[in-house]
Amino acid sequence: ETGVTQTPRHLVMGMTNKKSLKCEQHLGHNAMYWYKQSAKKPLELMFVYNFKEQTENNSVPSRFSPECPNSSHLFLHLHTLQPEDSALYLCASSQGTPLVDEQYFGPGTRLTVT
Amino acid sequence: DAKTTQPNSMESNEEEPVHLPCNHSTISGTDYIHWYRQLPSQGPEYVIHGLTSNVNNRMASLAIAEDRKSSTLILHRATLRDAAVYYCIPGDMRFGAGTRLTVKP
Numbered sequence: 001e002t003g004v005t006q007t008p009r010h011l012v013m014g015m016t017n018k019k020s021l022k023c024e025q026h027l028g029h030n031a032m033y034w035y036k037q038s039a040k041k042p043l044e045l046m047f048v049y050n051f052k053e054q055t056e057n058n059s060v061p062s063r064f065s066p067e068c069p070n071s072s073h074l075f076l077h078l079h080t081l082q083p084e085d086s087a088l089y090l091c092a093s094s095q096g097t098p099l100v101d102e103q104y105f106g107p108g109t110r111l112t113v114t
Numbered sequence: 115d116a117k118t119t120q121p122n123s124m125e126s127n128e129e130e131p132v133h134l135p136c137n138h139s140t141i142s143g144t145d146y147i148h149w150y151r152q153l154p155s156q157g158p159e160y161v162i163h164g165l166t167s168n169v170n171n172r173m174a175s176l177a178i179a180e181d182r183k184s185s186t187l188i189l190h191r192a193t194l195r196d197a198a199v200y201y202c203i204p205g206d207m208r209f210g211a212g213t214r215l216t217v218k219p
Contacts (some may be wrong), residue, residue, distance in 0.1 A: 004157075033207075043158065043201075043209035090157050099206040100146055105157030 003027045004106035006091050012112045013081065021076040021109045023091030031098040032074040034066060035090040037108070043090070049074060050098045081113045120202055123214040126192045134187040134213055136202030141182055145205040149176065149187045151198040152212070158201065161187065192217045 004025045013019050025032065034046040048056035049068040063085075065077040074091055088110050092103040119137040126132040138147065149161040162169055162176045164185075169176040175188040189196055194217050201212040 035209075042211055045207055045209075092157070102160040102163065103150075103158075103207070105159065108157050 003104050004091060004093055006089075006106040006109050008109060009107065010110045010112075012114060013078070014114055015081060015083070017081075018077070018079040020078065021089055021091075021111075023074040023076075023106055025072055025074075025091075025093035025104070025106075027093055027095070027104060029093035029095045029104070030071050031094045031096075031101075032068060032071070033092040033094075033098075033103065034074065034076055035092065035105075037088040037090060038084075039087075047076075048098050055098060078111075081111075083113050086111055086113045118202055118204060118210045120200075120210065120213045122211065123216065125216045125218060126189075126196075128194060128217055128219050129191050132189040132192045132196070132215065132217075134189075134200050134202075134215065135184065136186070136204075137184045138202065138204040139183040141204040143182075147176070147178060147182075147185050148201075148203040148207070149174070150201045150203065150209075151196075152201070153195075153198045158209075159198075161200070194219065 007022045031050045033048050036044045046060045047066045052068045063080050067075040088108045090108045091106045094101045094103045117140050146163050146165050148163040150158040152158045162174050164176045177186045197217045199212040199214050201209050
């Protein structure tokens with residue numbers, strides 16, 4: 001399934017670095033999502049965008065800054081992260097009503113903060 | 115948010131049916147029940163969803179209790195490729211720990 005792509009697949013960054021994660025969906029969907037999956041914790045919804053507008057922010061620290069320039073692209077800008085932010089970051093997209101209709105997930109970016 | 119209870123793990127033999135239970139006793143009347151699964155080293159994959167009636171698709175069947183406080187995902191013939199963590203999600207995509215399904219040859 002290559003409907004949702006994420007780059008890079010792996011990223012190692014220091015706490016003072018600035019980096020960005022990229023997600024692209026080729027499915028013509030209107031909603032896009034960022035999730036975080038830490039070891040031994042459930043998948044956590046971070047942000048929801050619908051038609052480029054942010055509709056949900058689940059109390060995510062400001063060191064994570066999302067950007068959605070159009071319905072096909074979603075970025076997650078990272079700065080001054082902490083080691084506990086190391087996790088798998090997953091992007092997803094869906095058509096129709098956000099958080100109701102079927103979501104398609106990308107393969108994720110494995111982030112390590114040193 | 116609806117509270118969800120699923121067994122931590124289950125085992126099945128290959129080519130046998132599997133019934134994965136989920137309790138969601140605090141579900142609201144308008145919440146859909148979604149099931150996703152996550153294979154090792156992959157992002158979650160949609161399996162099925164429903165509101166009140168039982169649902170079937172090419173991957174599985176979803177049986178929803180009349181009071182909607184529980185549901186069961188049914189894999190009709192488990193294969194080795196069905197080994198994954200299965201998530202039951204009532205409402206708005208709050209994932210729990212899920213059920214880890216092991217399929218034995």
